[in-house]
Amino acid sequence: MHIPDGFLNAGVSVATGAAAAGVVGYGLYRAREELDEKSVPLLALGAAFIFAAQMLNFPVAGGTSGHFLGGMLAAVLLGPWLGGLVLTLVLLVQCLGFADGGLTALGANVFNMAVIGTVATYFLFRGLKAVLPRRRPYFLAAAGLGAWLSVVLASGACAVELALSGTSPLSVALPAMLGIHAVIGVGEAVITALVLSVVLAVRPDLVRTYDLPGPSAVPVDSEVSR
């Protein structure tokens, strides 16, 4: 989903770039408010973690595989603004250090994966969480559904941008992208919920958006995780 240079026209590049810059700018502003000096290395660690997690492919069907996106996971672990910032950092390093995703398409890539796939879907997740019973399994289910939505919506935005730029026909590209990512999204959902359930069991303090009452986590010696 990393759009290269030359696939988008000027209008789409500028519009998505402006939207992405606005949201990331607000994220940086929030980061300054929320973070102390210690958080800079830890936030960067979060970005490096998402980068490394994206390298672990998961099987989809008959030997084909998809890879993890991590937007929803970052948002649930860090909150929407810091999560979006972390995804932006990942995309920037991929663009400059690995030529993955174009310079002029950076705005669109950040818009799809950080703004839509992380910040916007976080608020959908929060809506889901509000209507579901306040218990851990429902929290995990909401996060999983949010992860599915994040992948599907980001791929849909990608298809719409390509179509608006005249690079691919919407009537074919949109169903194709949505169809493929509806399946890949199931893997994203399962993995996001699993990762959160493990982290909640071992270090519940690291899930910043977990606000449910009730018995705290089973005390597990944190040495186990080393």
Add this chain to the structure above:
Amino acid sequence: MKHAFLDRYSHLESPVHRLDPRAKLVGFATLVVVCVTTPPRLYAAFVAYLGLEAALIVLSRLPWKHVLKRLLVVLPFIMVVAAFIPFFSKGGGSYNLGPVRISGHGLLILWNVAAKSTVSVLAVIILSSTTPFSDLLGAMEKMRVPRLFTSLLSFTYRYIFVLVDEAQRMRRARDSRGWSGKWLWQAKVVGHMIAALFLRSYERGERVYAAMLARGYGGGGVRTFYAYELGILEAGFAALVALFPLAARLLS
């Protein structure tokens, strides 16, 4: 461990490597913007862009194998666009390729995307392969990118190699135990791996931060020695890389 990072050849000796990264950043960014906004029918302009890049690759002594290998990242996207070509039916005459009818309009779209993405990816490859990442960040800092942002990027880049190594070790350990996931319901294993990766990297981060404090880290990012100065060579380089494509485009 194997890493596909681009700045592997950034410590070679060449005139391009010695330039101030600010000049390269401005020059290549302009080249990409000029290329992306070029109308696709100006074929001569694209030949000029590629010629300039080929000359820079020769001048910077980058191995062609490295450049071509990294160039492959755009191929899947071009192939996806190629797959959609038959669905564009309007205009430009049509060609029959067996059962598939391809319109001239569709072919132009494919050429547009393939040419522009190739030129642009080559520009980023030359930039990143001739400039250590920390110097690229130093240049951004000198160009007034917020320090919070550059220090976040520099820490991210440092940690990536540690965590990618960790992820690769986990993957090797898993594969050596005979795991072969084929279907979605086997994704559970990957979920547990990512959870372990997160917990390990977080706790490692805490230890690294304590070690940094013990060594006198006082915030404000990593300071690196920025051993470049803007001079006549830099001005000439930026002018060449930015203005040559512009001239080629206007003349063709």
